[in-house]
Amino acid sequence: MAAMSTTASSDRQARGRNRRGQGERLREDFVEAATRLLDELGDDEALSMRAVARAVGSAATSVYLHFADRDALVLAVLDRCHDELTRAVDDAEAASDDPVTRLRARTLVLGAWAHRHPGLYKVLHESALNERAEMPFKRRLAERATAAVQRCMDAGRAPADDAATVALDLRAAVHGAVSMRLHQPGHPWPPLEEQVERFLVKLVGIRPPAP
Template identity: 70%
Template sequence: MNATTNPRSRGRNPRGQGERLREDIVTAAVRLLDELADDQALSMRAVAREVGIAATSVYIHFADRDALVLAALEQCHRDLVRALDQAETAADPVARLRARLLHLGDWVRRHPGLYKVLHESTLNQRAAMEFKQELGERTTAAVRRCMDAGLAAPGDAAEVSLDLRAAVHGAVSMRVNQPDLPWPPLEEQIDRFLIKLAGIAPASLSQGL
């Protein structure tokens, strides 16, 4: 059954609602990428079926699959940044940094497919994703707040942030790709990263719990 005969097919959007259709297409692509865990497995026709429109309508908004996947990943990343910011509810900067890293781990647990496409897909080698820099900048700011408060070892916040992100991404990526290993609780690993890489005192971590 093709997109033009799909029983879910909907009528043409009223004038001025083209942007809404574009958003629906991107949202559908995000859902499918999370299920497929592979940008190469995504087809424009499948996205059209998910939305209930003709495949030609997808091409009106996106020239090819890469353009659609990039838009989907940008939306996914924007939503993740917002969620991580909202996770920083504590006043204590160490607790806020810890909450940010833990929430990232929880997001990956719930969306392993999106994580693989966002960080491990071939598209990363073929397209620039400048929007991913924002997440690193927010983590660096969180590390700097800990340093400014005297709760983390003094140093280069950007360097420590990079070390922390490398460690956390390694931990969550290995969980996605090797789920049967006897993993310790992610909270324990993140606490060790904060102690060893950021120089945060164990007492500061326990106070933020």
């Protein structure tokens, strides 16, 4: 009974801190810890709520006050990753007014992010969550990619076509190039910049740069 009383008292104190604004900070700590662990593991099925709590220095039960289950926590991590990617892509595009330069820059940013965060990239694209959970945040990057391709078409820098279809082909090609590098790191891959340039020429229809 004494142990139960102590636990209940601790829970009440934790909830009290939440009301004073500490709850949101603790939630962010859990997301940050899960992000680091997922990048190391490269597999959301290997992530445990207990490990996340331990990384924060909190009780395992406290994680469940913010996330119903592991899926909810992983989705929060992926949502944050997409927010960061969206900001990075927007910043890269903002450096130029030329639509082709902007499309090239955004494509390379995605490749560079995957290189820095291979574990997160694997979870993002290979997790079974893609089959059982809605990920509306993925649409944001897809819509921006379509808009970037459409700008090239509108400027006469690429043949008129269905921009969404062309953007999907480009994304699939880049994803394949990045994934193969992650899974076969010992292969003598050409620079990603060279492959991306070929994708832009062959899939989008952009004229190749002058030699």
